[in-house]
Amino acid sequence: METKVRNLSRRQKLQLRYYLQTIGTHNGTFHCDEALAVFLLRHTPDYREASLKRTRDLAILDTCDIVVDVGAIYDAEKRRFDHHQRGFQEVFGYGFGTKLSSAGLIYKHFGKEVIAGELELDIEDPNLTVLWLKLYKEFIEAIDGIDNGISQYPSEQKPKYRNRTDLSSRVSWLNPPWNCPADAEIVDSLFSKASQLAGEEFLGRLRYYANAWLPARGFVGAGLTARHGIDPSGRIILFEQFIPWKEHLFELEEERNIASDALPLYVIYPDEFGGNWRVQAVPVAPESFESRKALPEKWRGLRDDQLSRVCGVEGCVFVHASGFIGGNKTKEGALGLARLAVVM
Structure with a gap:
């Protein structure tokens, strides 16, 4: 052998x-x-x-x-x-x-x-x-x-249903x-x-x-790096395409040790379906409904021409009643909303 x-x-x-x-x-x-x-x-x-x-x-x-x-x-x-x-x-x-x-x-x-x-x-x-x-x-x-x-849960509370599909x-x-x-x-x-x-x-x-x-993580990292070129405050991130960004943003912020007073407040990106642009307030945590800084209260719940008149930015589509997200027909309009919101 x-x-x-x-x-x-x-x-x-x-x-x-x-x-x-x-x-x-x-x-x-x-x-x-x-x-x-x-x-x-x-x-x-x-x-x-x-x-x-x-x-x-x-x-x-x-x-x-x-x-x-x-x-x-x-x-x-x-x-x-x-x-x-x-x-x-x-x-x-x-x-x-x-x-x-x-x-x-x-x-x-x-x-x-x-x-x-x-x-x-x-x-x-x-x-x-x-x-x-x-x-x-x-x-x-x-x-x-x-x-x-x-x-999976620290307490012994009885679950409301069983999941046997894992x-x-x-x-x-x-x-x-x-x-x-x-x-x-x-x-x-x-x-x-x-x-x-x-x-x-x-x-x-x-x-x-x-x-x-x-x-997606690479896109978010690049956007986080380039944010001061979008607005001197560094509080706005711009994505040229729709991507899932929340999870990556929070992880990269922690990895880069960004100070709390320098964290991004708003993210601009094209609508996934429409052709319009969105401005979204960054939440305090990935799953949270609370924003770091919601869009201004006086804009909330308004739409179209009425919203444009109140905020002074043309092409507005809407701002959600909670202020977590808004829309504009153009990238420039969405950036305009975000830049105003940063200083208001």
């Missing part, structure tokens, strides 16, 4: 190495965390073609190259990634405090590698870290919380019913289906964040 291996080409040896790699996880009822963990590992160079052993036999698990969600050991150097053992309290870090499941553990150690490979990014690309953290926040952390039985629930539904037992081969086949389901949803989210969310 050794002679045959020595005679293989470098490419054949590499393929053999992939083939010989084995991922171990537990058998029986499966969950979203190890289903996703296995999928992620199979999207790394080392484990792309790895076989899978589903067992709780420690002697068999010890023959595997990497083990997830079973074995009562967390040791990254030894490639053991379980989270069930007494005293395990590992979290992702970077401000996240949810106890990790096997999905979070594998993502913490291999997530950047997976993202870099899928998007063909250099491992040192700063956008890689941005996407890595974003996907943990929006996708992986919930899987960690659900698998570890961590309530990814963890959809994976759980793939298990055979308790009263229709299936043999190991069938359960392993269902696990493969669950792993593919979890992984495809992960990749779909990754592609969205890379191709839509991240470019």
Whole structure:
């Protein structure tokens, strides 16, 4: 056997190495965390073609190259990634405090590698870290919380309804019913289906964040940088196209440590559907209905020519009764409204 291996080409040896790699996880009822963990590992160079052993036999698990969600050991150097053992309290870090499941553990150690490979990014690309953290926040952390039985709410108040359409629930539904037992081969086949389901949803989210969310962040960052060129006060941001901006604006303001008395008050952008332009007051928080500085009270609830007469800006369309948003037929008109509002 050794002679045959020595005679293989470098490419054949590499393929053999992939083939010989084995991922171990537990058998029986499966969950979203190890289903996703296995999928992620199979999207790394080392484990792309790895076989899978589903067992709780420690002697068999010890023959595997990497083990997830079973074995009562967390040791990254030894490639053991379980989270069930007494005293395990590992979290992702970077401000996240949810106890990790096997999905979070594998993502913490291999997530950047997976993202870099899928998007063909250099491992040192700063956008890689941005996407890595974003996907943990929006996708992986919930899987960690659900698998570890961590309530989403600090109190024990009974929810008004149940949500069983989350990814963890959809994976759980793939298990055979308790009263229709299936043999190991069938359960392993269902696990493969669950792993593919979890992984495809992960990749779909990754592609969205890379191709839509991240470019929007770039536009918002550029607008924040250029705001003093729009108005000397620096309190107005202009976007030449409609983009989702709130989440990015608050994150970038914090990252750049912008003083509270220098924060933007209004955002100008073209209407998503019409051809008109909007001036929107920046809220005090992304989900808040309260504005940092609402449009002037005397404009609120007015429309068209009446609004133009009151504010002295031609082409007005409306100002909402709460003052959080207004509209004008032109970019110049929307800027005029915002510049007046800053000093009023």
